[in-house]
Amino acid sequence: MSARAGSSQIPEPNVTRFLFADTRMAPVWLVVRVYLGVLWLLAGWGKLFDPAWVGSEAGAAVRGFAQGALQLTGGEHPQVTGWYAGFLENVVIPNAAFFSYLVVFGEIAVGLGLILGVLTGIAAFFGAFMNASFLFAGTAGANPLMFILAVLIMMAWRVAGHWGVDRWALPAVGVPGAPGPLLRGRHGRGAGESPA
Numbered sequence: 001m002s003a004r005a006g007s008s009q010i011p012e013p014n015v016t017r018f019l020f021a022d023t024r025m026a027p028v029w030l031v032v033r034v035y036l037g038v039l040w041l042l043a044g045w046g047k048l049f050d051p052a053w054v055g056s057e058a059g060a061a062v063r064g065f066a067q068g069a070l071q072l073t074g075g076e077h078p079q080v081t082g083w084y085a086g087f088l089e090n091v092v093i094p095n096a097a098f099f100s101y102l103v104v105f106g107e108i109a110v111g112l113g114l115i116l117g118v119l120t121g122i123a124a125f126f127g128a129f130m131n132a133s134f135l136f137a138g139t140a141g142a143n144p145l146m147f148i149l150a151v152l153i154m155m156a157w158r159v160a161g162h163w164g165v166d167r168w169a170l171p172a173v174g175v176p177g178a179p180g181p182l183l184r185g186r187h188g189r190g191a192g193e194s195p196a
Contacts, residue, residue, distance in 0.1 A: 020155045026162035029153065033114045033124070033160050036149045039142065040127055041111025047104045054104055059096030062103065066092045069137035079138035088137065106130060114153070117164015121157025124150040 012021075019025055047053035052061040066088040072079040080088075092099050106126060113123030128150035131143045153160045161167065174180030 021158045023159050023162050025156070026159050029156050029160040030117075030163040032149055033117065033120060033153055033164075036124075036127065036146060036153065037111045037114030037116075039111070039146060040107050041115065044104050044107030044109075044111060048108070053100050059098075059100045062100045063093055063096040065137065065139075066096070069139075072138040080136065084136045103130070117161030117166045118169065120161030120164065120166050121154050124153035124157070124160070128154065 047061070050061070051057045052059075052064075069080050069088055070085055073082065073085045107130065110123050110127040110130070113119055114127070128147050131147035131150060134141075134143045135147065158170075161170070170180070172180045172182050174183050
């Protein structure tokens with residue numbers, strides 16, 4: 001396929017349109033997003049009742065994790081880059097309790113968003129962001145797989161939540177550049193007009 005003369009858009013191939021924008025793929029994305037959502041929910045839920053994450057000792061786990069990552073900055077092939085080590089040392093460790101709550105409730109929110117199909121693309125983005133943070137800190141485990149699945153869900157954001165709350169939420173709220181009825185009503189009125 002070639003772009004039309006004067007057009008600024010490159011046409012989307014049929015296969016990517018089918019994979020990432022066709023509602024017939026919704027059942028596949030349901031399985032992928034629920035699997036990923038369960039992983040996130042279980043990760044956050046396990047931390048929710050651990051005092052090193054939430055409660056009297058909040059921040060202890062994050063501090064230990066960050067200090068462990070700082071030890072991976074040396075050697076000929078460091079696993080943690082200098083700029084990320086600086087972030088851990090100067091931002092994360094001094095604010096470990098804040099980051100502890102952020103991780104726990106972020107993991108739970110991402111998990112619920114993916115399982116229920118609520119703002120699925122946004123939930124996947126924040127999941128991928130957390131996976132990338134863990135990878136930058138030198139932790140592998142399930143993070144590479146979770147990151148890849150999150151990126152795929154972000155690419156399929158239009159249909160990934162079709163068998164979920166997004167089926168009704170996206171048409172009502174709309175998408176960037178095409179607000180739905182809920183947002184159109186808000187932004188469509190003039191300054192002097194009142195709602196009907």
